[in-house]
Amino acid sequence: MTEASTRDRHLVRSALGIVEQGMAVFPLRPCSKLPALGRGWQDRATRDPDLVRHWWRAAPFNIGVRTGGDSSVLVVDLDAPDRIGLPHGRQVLAEIAREADASIPRDTRTVNTPSGGQHLYFRLPDGVDLRNTAGMLGTHIDTRGTGGYVVGPGSIIQGRRYRVVCAAEPQPLPDWLLDRLRPRAQGRTPNLPMLQPSSAYVAAAVRGEAERVAHAPVGTRNDVLFRAAARLGRFVAAGQLPEADVRSALGAAAAGHVGVSGFDATEVERTIGSALRRATVAGVRSGPHRGRPNSLTR
Numbered sequence: 072m073t074e075a076s077t078r079d080r081h082l083v084r085s086a087l088g089i090v091e092q093g094m095a096v097f098p099l100r101p102c103s104k105l106p107a108l109g110r111g112w113q114d115r116a117t118r119d120p121d122l123v124r125h126w127w128r129a130a131p132f133n134i135g136v137r138t139g140g141d142s143s144v145l146v147v148d149l150d151a152p153d154r155i156g157l158p159h160g161r162q163v164l165a166e167i168a169r170e171a172d173a174s175i176p177r178d179t180r181t182v183n184t185p186s187g188g189q190h191l192y193f194r195l196p197d198g199v200d201l202r203n204t205a206g207m208l209g210t211h212i213d214t215r216g217t218g219g220y221v222v223g224p225g226s227i228i229q230g231r232r233y234r235v236v237c238a239a240e241p242q243p244l245p246d247w248l249l250d251r252l253r254p255r256a257q258g259r260t261p262n263l264p265m266l267q268p269s270s271a272y273v274a275a276a277v278r279g280e281a282e283r284v285a286h287a288p289v290g291t292r293n294d295v296l297f298r299a300a301a302r303l304g305r306f307v308a309a310g311q312l313p314e315a316d317v318r319s320a321l322g323a324a325a326a327g328h329v330g331v332s333g334f335d336a337t338e339v340e341r342t343i344g345s346a347l348r349r350a351t352v353a354g355v356r357s358g359p360h361r362g363r364p365n366s367l368t369r
Contacts, residue, residue, distance in 0.1 A: 304350025
């Protein structure tokens, strides 16, 4: 048997195995992540074994697994970092689990990706519809739900295969993940202290930066807070916003993070202060500002 025929048989067997677990599949272009069916892939994804055999006789397609919808699965995509020093998505997810006094399930369907990542498959509760997310849970974590898909095991990218490392059926989505992924749990608008900004534009900027801080995922909070304070610091340097108001607004926005994964009030104050000092120095060097600061209009 030739290498090509062995590859083709492996792909069709893999696609049929996914269908047997109740998930809908569709062909991706050979050695690619792109749908081979064009824009109609969502409606044409199937759990019909005969159609799967028909499709994969035509070409060595990679396998697309439709998430959400009829498949009733949510896939948590844990990416490997692209440079040394950054956390793997699994590390970030483990930290989120610890915050909930839980752990990542080891008995759910798990697929290793060619880039060093992992796909964790979970069964959605009846009547629950979760959409795709990118980075909402944390750094290097995406999720694929209704309207999405993942590359299925058996598929080949750049000569390397997606491999099942836990062949169990998808387990129910843990409550600690469900709570974070429900639309109402994507972050709350912070209750801001009473402010007296110089204009509606400045007020909107404060609200926007505060919401970014309040919703910042674990692993990004300090960076998001610093950037928010630096942006608002431009208004302080221009005399359009009192420094105390920036500290109050961002402090209130960051309050929900205090006590989570070692994030404390001292770090919040230090980060805001550092960013404001930098913005003040930059403002002195560049002279008086007119109109809206450039960093907020990009």
